[in-house]
Amino acid sequence: MDRRSALGLLTATAAAAYAPDELLSLGRSFHQRILNGTRRVLSAQQDATLLVLTDLILPATDTPGAKAAGVNAFIDLLLAEWVEPEEKDRFLKGLADVDTRARAAFGKDFLQGTPEQQTALLVALDDEAARWKASPEATRGPEPFYRNLKWVTLFGYFTSEVGALQEEHYAIIPGRYVPCAPADTLSPSE
Amino acid sequence: MSPKTYDAIVVGSGMTGGWAAKELTEAGLETLVLEAGRNVTPADYVEHVPPWQMRFRGLDNRKKRMADQPIQRECYACDEWSSKFFVNDHDNPYTTESDKPFLFLRGRQVGGRSIMWGRQVYRWSDLDFEANLRDGIAIDWPIRYADIAPWYDHVERFIGISGEKLGLPQLPDGQFLKPMELNCGEQVVRDALAKHWPGERVLTIGRCAILTEDHNGRAACHYCGYCERGCVTLSYFNSINATLPAARATGKLTLRPLSVVHSLIYDKKRNRVAGVRVIDGDTKHALEFRARVVFLCASTLESARILLNSATPDFPNGLANSSGELGHNLMDHIMGGGANGKIAAPADKKPVGRRPNGIYVPRFRNLQGGPKSTFLRGYGYQGGAGREGWGRGSDLPGFGADWKKALRQPGDWGFGFYGFGECLPNHNNYVEIDKTKNDAWGIPVLKIHCSYGDNEWALMKDASIAAAEMLAAAGAREISPFVEQNPPGKAIHEMGTARMGRDPKTSVLNGHNQAHDIPNLFVTDGACMVSTACQNPSITYMALTARACDYAVGAMKRREI
Numbered sequence: 001m002d003r004r005s006a007l008g009l010l011t012a013t014a015a016a017a018y019a020p021d022e023l024l025s026l027g028r029s030f031h032q033r034i035l036n037g038t039r040r041v042l043s044a045q046q047d048a049t050l051l052v053l054t055d056l057i058l059p060a061t062d063t064p065g066a067k068a069a070g071v072n073a074f075i076d077l078l079l080a081e082w083v084e085p086e087e088k089d090r091f092l093k094g095l096a097d098v099d100t101r102a103r104a105a106f107g108k109d110f111l112q113g114t115p116e117q118q119t120a121l122l123v124a125l126d127d128e129a130a131r132w133k134a135s136p137e138a139t140r141g142p143e144p145f146y147r148n149l150k151w152v153t154l155f156g157y158f159t160s161e162v163g164a165l166q167e168e169h170y171a172i173i174p175g176r177y178v179p180c181a182p183a184d185t186l187s188p189s190e
Numbered sequence: 191m192s193p194k195t196y197d198a199i200v201v202g203s204g205m206t207g208g209w210a211a212k213e214l215t216e217a218g219l220e221t222l223v224l225e226a227g228r229n230v231t232p233a234d235y236v237e238h239v240p241p242w243q244m245r246f247r248g249l250d251n252r253k254k255r256m257a258d259q260p261i262q263r264e265c266y267a268c269d270e271w272s273s274k275f276f277v278n279d280h281d282n283p284y285t286t287e288s289d290k291p292f293l294f295l296r297g298r299q300v301g302g303r304s305i306m307w308g309r310q311v312y313r314w315s316d317l318d319f320e321a322n323l324r325d326g327i328a329i330d331w332p333i334r335y336a337d338i339a340p341w342y343d344h345v346e347r348f349i350g351i352s353g354e355k356l357g358l359p360q361l362p363d364g365q366f367l368k369p370m371e372l373n374c375g376e377q378v379v380r381d382a383l384a385k386h387w388p389g390e391r392v393l394t395i396g397r398c399a400i401l402t403e404d405h406n407g408r409a410a411c412h413y414c415g416y417c418e419r420g421c422v423t424l425s426y427f428n429s430i431n432a433t434l435p436a437a438r439a440t441g442k443l444t445l446r447p448l449s450v451v452h453s454l455i456y457d458k459k460r461n462r463v464a465g466v467r468v469i470d471g472d473t474k475h476a477l478e479f480r481a482r483v484v485f486l487c488a489s490t491l492e493s494a495r496i497l498l499n500s501a502t503p504d505f506p507n508g509l510a511n512s513s514g515e516l517g518h519n520l521m522d523h524i525m526g527g528g529a530n531g532k533i534a535a536p537a538d539k540k541p542v543g544r545r546p547n548g549i550y551v552p553r554f555r556n557l558q559g560g561p562k563s564t565f566l567r568g569y570g571y572q573g574g575a576g577r578e579g580w581g582r583g584s585d586l587p588g589f590g591a592d593w594k595k596a597l598r599q600p601g602d603w604g605f606g607f608y609g610f611g612e613c614l615p616n617h618n619n620y621v622e623i624d625k626t627k628n629d630a631w632g633i634p635v636l637k638i639h640c641s642y643g644d645n646e647w648a649l650m651k652d653a654s655i656a657a658a659e660m661l662a663a664a665g666a667r668e669i670s671p672f673v674e675q676n677p678p679g680k681a682i683h684e685m686g687t688a689r690m691g692r693d694p695k696t697s698v699l700n701g702h703n704q705a706h707d708i709p710n711l712f713v714t715d716g717a718c719m720v721s722t723a724c725q726n727p728s729i730t731y732m733a734l735t736a737r738a739c740d741y742a743v744g745a746m747k748r749r750e751i
C-alpha cells in the first residue's frame with residue numbers, strides 16, 4: 001500500500017474503515033443517549049445546575065460551549081461508572097455547597113439567581129481555588145470542589161467531538177509533523 | 191497416524207518470533223509458529239478512534255482495569271484503547287517474594303508485544319559487549335560488535351529505522367531513513383548541550399522503527415501519534431505489519447494462534463528436542479507438534495518458564511540446564527531518573543502533528559578513555575519538549591469567554607529528560623517454577639525473585655542530577671529532578687534467563703544462541719542476553735535472531751542438526 005492510497009482510504013472514511021464496528025456504534029449510540037437522555041446519578045436540579053456551571057466556565061463563543069458538548073452528561077457517566085463512592089459523595093456535596101453559598105449570597109438556589117449573581121459566585125469560587133493552589137501543600141485543606149469541576153469541564157469539553165474538532169482543531173490524522181510552526185496554527189500541538 | 195514433522199517450530203510470534211519465522215521460511219524451511227494468544231490483524235487497530243468515541247474518553251474503564259489487569263495497567267500503553275493488547279492478570283498469574291515486587295507486563299497475541307513496543311532502536315557497541323569482561327562481572331559475551339554488525343544492517347534494512355548519524359563509538363550508526371525533526375524546544379536544549387559539553391553530551395532525535403519514507407511496501411508515518419494502538423498504514427515495525435507477512439509470502443509458514451506451549455519434548459537417545467507440547471487455548475486439549483529444530487522466541491520469562499517446565503530425569507532442573515544458570519541473571523533496565531523544567535524557547539512557535547518519538551541523549555558516563563564514575567556502566571536519556579495545551583486551564587485562574595480564548599494559545603515550553611540505566615547481571619536475581627500455582631491452562635507459573643542493586647540506583651541518582659544540570663545549562667526554570675522508585679519489570683526490557691557464553695559450565699547458550707546441551711534448540715529472545723547495556727534491546731534481539739537462524743539453517747544443511 002503506498003502512502004497516498006493509504007491516507008486517501010483513511011481520510012475518506014476516517015476511522016470507520018478500520019475501527020471495530022461494534023466499538024464505534026456502541027460509542028455513538030451511547031454518547032447520543034447520554035446527550036439526550038435522563039441522568040443516572042444527577043437529579044434534574046443537580047443536572048441543571050451543572051449545565052449552567054459548566055457553560056459559565058466554557059461558554060459558547062465563536063465555537064460551541066460546554067452545554068453543546070454535553071459536559072453535564074459526561075459528568076453523570078463518570079459519577080455512575082467511574083468514580084469511587086467517596087469521590088461521588090464529595091462531588092455531590094460540593095455541588096450542594098454551591099446552592100448553600102447562593103442562598104447566603106442572594107437568598108435563592110444557584111439556578112434561580114441572575115446571570116450576574118451566578119457569575120459573581122463563580123468568581124468567588126475561582127479566587128478561592130487560586131488561593132488554595134498558591135498555599136503550601138502541607139497546611140492547606142482538601143482540594144476545593146471547584147477545582148474538580150473545572151478540570152472535568154475542561155476534560156469533558158476538549159475530549160468531546162465539538163470541543164476537539166471545533167475549538168481545538170484536533171486532527172485525527174495530521175499527516176505531517178511541523179517542528180516549529182507558528183503558534184497560532186489551527187492544528188494539534190500535542 | 192504420526193503427526194507431521196515440520197522443519198522448524200518457532201514458539202512466539204512477537205519481536206523475535208516474527209524474525210525467526212521470516213528468516214527460516216525464506217531459507218525454505220516448513221515452519222510452524224505457535225502463538226499462545228489470539229489472532230490479531232490490522233483490523234484490530236484502533237489508533238484513529240478519537241476520544242469522543244470511547245466510553246470514558248481515554249480516562250479508561252478503571253474499575254474493569256483494576257479488576258482484570260491490575261498489573262498490566264502499570265504500563266502506560268495499557269489504556270482504554272490498547273488494554274486489549276495486554277493479558278488478563280487472573281489467567282496469567284506469577285508470584286514474587288512480598289518484598290521484591292516485579293511487574294511482568296505481557297501481550298499474548300499474534301504480534302506479541304511488538305504491537306505496543308516503544309519502537310526505539312539503538313545499536314550496541316563493544317563498550318557493551320566487552321563490559322562484563324572489563325569489569326570482571328558475570329561472564330563475557332561470546333560475541334563482539336563485528337559479529338552482529340552485519341545483522342543489525344540486515345534487520346534495519348528490512349524494518350526501516352529513522353535516525354540521525356552521529357559517528358559516536360558508543361552508539362554505532364545504522365541504516366537510517368531520514369530522521370524525524372527536533373522541535374524548537376528540543377533545538378534549544380540540543381544547542382545548550384553542544385555549547386557546554388561539546389562532543390560529550392549529545393542530543394539527537396530518537397532512532398525509531400517508524401518510517402519517515404515509504405519503505406518495503408509500507409507507508410511513511412502520518413503522525414497520528416498513537417503507535418501502541420496499531421497502525422493501519424503499517425508505518426511502524428511490528429511483526430504483523432512486516433515479518434509475519436514476509437514469512438507468509440513464502441508459502442512455508444503455518445501460524446497457529448491459541449497454542450499455549452507447555453513444555454518441550456526431549457528425545458534422550460538422539461539428544462534432541464523432538465517437539466513441543468501444547469495446550470489448545472480454546473479447548474484446553476493437549477497437543478504435540480514435531481520439528482527438526484525449535485526456536486524459543488516466547489520472551490525472556492516465558493522461554494525460561496518453558497525450559498524449566500520441561501525438566502526430565504537427565505535435566506532435573508530444567509531442560510538444557512546443565513550449567514545451573516537457566517532462569518538466573520534476570521535483568522531489566524532501571525528507568526526513571528531524570529528532570530523536568532520549563533525552557534526558554536520561541537513563544538511564537540509550536541510543533542504541529544503528533545510525532546510518536548522523542549529525543550535521545552546517548553550514554554556519556556564511563557566511556558572508554560574517559561573519566562571513571564563511582565558507579566559502573568551508564569545510562570541514556572529519552573524525553574522531549576512540548577508546549578502546554580488546554581490541560582493547563584485547571585491552574586489558569588479565570589473562566590468564561592476570555593479564559594477560553596486564552597487557552598487557544600499554547601502555554602509554556604516544557605522539557606523532560608528520562609533516564610534508562612544499565613542493570614548488572616546478578617545470579618541471585620532469578621526465576622523458578624512455583625509448583626503451587628498454575629495458569630488458566632494448567633501450566634505451572636513462575637516465581638520471580640528480582641531486585642535492583644546499589645549500582646542501578648546510583649545510576650538513576652546521577653541521571654537526575656545530570657539532567658537538572660543540563661536543564662540549568664539550557665536556561666530552564668522550575669527544574670524538578672526526580673528518581674522514580676520503579677520495580678524491575680516496569681521498563682519491559684527484561685533480559686538474561688538463559689544467557690549466552692563460551693563455557694557450557696557457566697552459560698545456557700553458545701555464541702549462536704544454540705543450547706550448549708541440545709544442539710537443535712535455540713533461544714533468541716531477551717533470555718539470551720549476558721548484560722543489558724543501557725540501550726533499548728529489541729533491535730539486538732532481532733539481529734541475534736536473524737544471525738541464529740542463518741547458523742541453524744547452515745547446521746541443518748551440514749546435517750549437524
